[in-house]
Amino acid sequence: MKTTRSRMMAVGMGVALLFTACGSLLRPEPAERLFFALEIKDGDRVVARPHLLGKEGKLLSLRLVEPSRPDLPRLSLELVPERQGDGYRVQLKLALPEHDGVRQGELLVGHGEERPLLLTDPVRPLSVRLLLMRVASPEFEAWMRLAQPTLATS
Known part of the structure; x- marks a missing residue:
């Protein structure tokens, strides 16, 4: 028993x-937490240089507005980063009021890598440079230390 x-x-x-x-x-x-540093250009003119935090597989959106005209966005941006192998496939949508419609594109980018993306336009090109880093990484910590403004000593 x-x-x-x-x-x-x-x-x-x-x-x-x-x-x-x-x-x-x-x-x-x-989901992996990710950092994005972007430079958005309309032809030769820099429109914005946003820094964003997001997660893989999650929609990340940004809308810049003028305080005097909050109903009219100066820039609308959507990113969807998806894990692909060792890197990420990032789908991007960008809209500027002086351009008709939404420009779309995607790129493959690895951790710590900066890649350009040209969004075609019949009149003038829109371009995006995108840097992607995992937040939980020594590279991101180093980038943050370099990006902090240094205090002047007297």
Whole structure:
């Protein structure tokens, strides 16, 4: 009787351990937090240089407006970064009021890599330079240290 009870307890504990192990294997990894540094140009004119934080697989949007005209965006931007191998496929949509419609494009970019994207326009080109970094990385920490303004010492 004791042997049967011991076996049943051992089997029960084994099944519980198996479910615990399988549950942790099936749990999806949390979405990677990402940093984007962009330069958006209309021809030779720099329109904006936004820095954004987002997550892979999540829509990230930015809307710049003039305080005097909040109903008319100066720039609308959407990014959707998706993990692809060691890097990311970033889908991008950009709208400027002086250009008709929305310009779209996508690019493959690795961690710590800066890539250009030309968005075609029959009149004048729109271009985007995009730098992508994982927030939890030494490269991002180094970039943040370099980007901080230095205080003048006297």
